Amino acid sequence: MSELHKFLFDGLPVRGMLVRLTGAWAEILRRRAANTATGAYAVPVRELLGEMTAAGVLMQGSIQFDGALVMQIFGDGPVKVAVAEVQPDLSLRATATLVGGVPEAAALGDLINAHGRGRCAMTLDPRDKLPGRQAYQSMVPLVDADGRRLQNFGAMVEHYLRQSEQLDTRIVLAADDHVAAGLLVQRMPLEGQANLGGGSEEADEHFNRIATLAASLTREELLTLDADTILRRLFWEEKLVRFEPRAGIHGPHFACTCSRERVAAMIRGLGREEADSIVAERGDIEVGCEFCGAQYRFDAVDAQQIFTGAAERPPGTQAVQ
Numbered sequence: 001m002s003e004l005h006k007f008l009f010d011g012l013p014v015r016g017m018l019v020r021l022t023g024a025w026a027e028i029l030r031r032r033a034a035n036t037a038t039g040a041y042a043v044p045v046r047e048l049l050g051e052m053t054a055a056g057v058l059m060q061g062s063i064q065f066d067g068a069l070v071m072q073i074f075g076d077g078p079v080k081v082a083v084a085e086v087q088p089d090l091s092l093r094a095t096a097t098l099v100g101g102v103p104e105a106a107a108l109g110d111l112i113n114a115h116g117r118g119r120c121a122m123t124l125d126p127r128d129k130l131p132g133r134q135a136y137q138s139m140v141p142l143v144d145a146d147g148r149r150l151q152n153f154g155a156m157v158e159h160y161l162r163q164s165e166q167l168d169t170r171i172v173l174a175a176d177d178h179v180a181a182g183l184l185v186q187r188m189p190l191e192g193q194a195n196l197g198g199g200s201e202e203a204d205e206h207f208n209r210i211a212t213l214a215a216s217l218t219r220e221e222l223l224t225l226d227a228d229t230i231l232r233r234l235f236w237e238e239k240l241v242r243f244e245p246r247a248g249i250h251g252p253h254f255a256c257t258c259s260r261e262r263v264a265a266m267i268r269g270l271g272r273e274e275a276d277s278i279v280a281e282r283g284d285i286e287v288g289c290e291f292c293g294a295q296y297r298f299d300a301v302d303a304q305q306i307f308t309g310a311a312e313r314p315p316g317t318q319a320v321q
C-alpha cells in the first residue's frame, strides 16, 4: 500500500516526509506495459518517472497547495515529455513520451538534457480558478544549485524549492519496478523571519546535521526498507514527532480521468466515416491516454457499436486498459 509519512524534529525548525509508492506506482507501470503501441518503460525512463512521481507527492505535501501540482520535463534527448501530476488528495498519475531508443544505461543528463535545451516546468493549477486566471508556472533549467548539468532529479527539486518557495530542502529519491520512494527534510519557515539566511547559526547547525543524515540514505535502503526502519536507522539520535501516516484512500493513490466511455465518445465525435476508414486500414482503433499511458482498443465490432448505440460489451471482454 502506498504511504506518506510526515514528521517533525521535536523543538527544531525542521520537518520531514517519507513517501513510498507501491500499488500506485505498479498501476502506472502496468498501464504502460499493457500498451501495445509503446511497451514498457526502459529502465532509465522508469527511474526518472518514478522519482518525478515520488517528488511530486513530497512537493504537494510540502507546499500544501489547493490544486494540481504538475511537473513536466520537456527533454531534448530520448525523453520528449515526462509528466507527473499530484492532486491535493494525493491522487496521482504519470507518463512519458519518448523518441527513438533509450540506451540501457543512459544517464539522466543524456535522457532529458542531451543538448542543454531540456527544461522542467513546475505548474501549480488552482482548484478554484477564477475565469481568466492562469495557473502558476515556473520553468526550471535542468541544472543543480551550482549550475552543473543535472546528475540526479532530486538536485533539481531542491534547487526549485530553494529558488521559488524559499525552502531549504534535502531530497533523496529512488525508483525500481516495484517501488518509487522519496525522503525529504526541510527547514521550516520561522515566523517573522526569512527561511533562507534568516535563521540563527544554531538552527543552521541543526538543519545541516539532519540534512547530512538524510543524504546518507542509500537508494537500496530507500527502496527495500519500510518507513519505520528507515526513520529509526537515520534519525535514532533525534527526537522525532510522527504524524498518522496517510495511506489507503487517504494516501497517495493512482487516478486518471480517462475511461473507455470517454474514448468511445471521442471516437463518436470523429464521425462514422472516419472511424470506419481507420478500422478498414488498421483493423481496429487504438487510443492512448496522454496522462497515464493506458491504451484503449476498439475492434471492428466495438467501433460499430459506438455508432449503433448497441449495449456495452460485458466487462470481461474489454480490451487492454
Ligand SMILES: [Zn+2]
Pocket: 256, 257, 258, 289, 290, 291, 292, 293, 294
Ligand atoms: Zn489515463
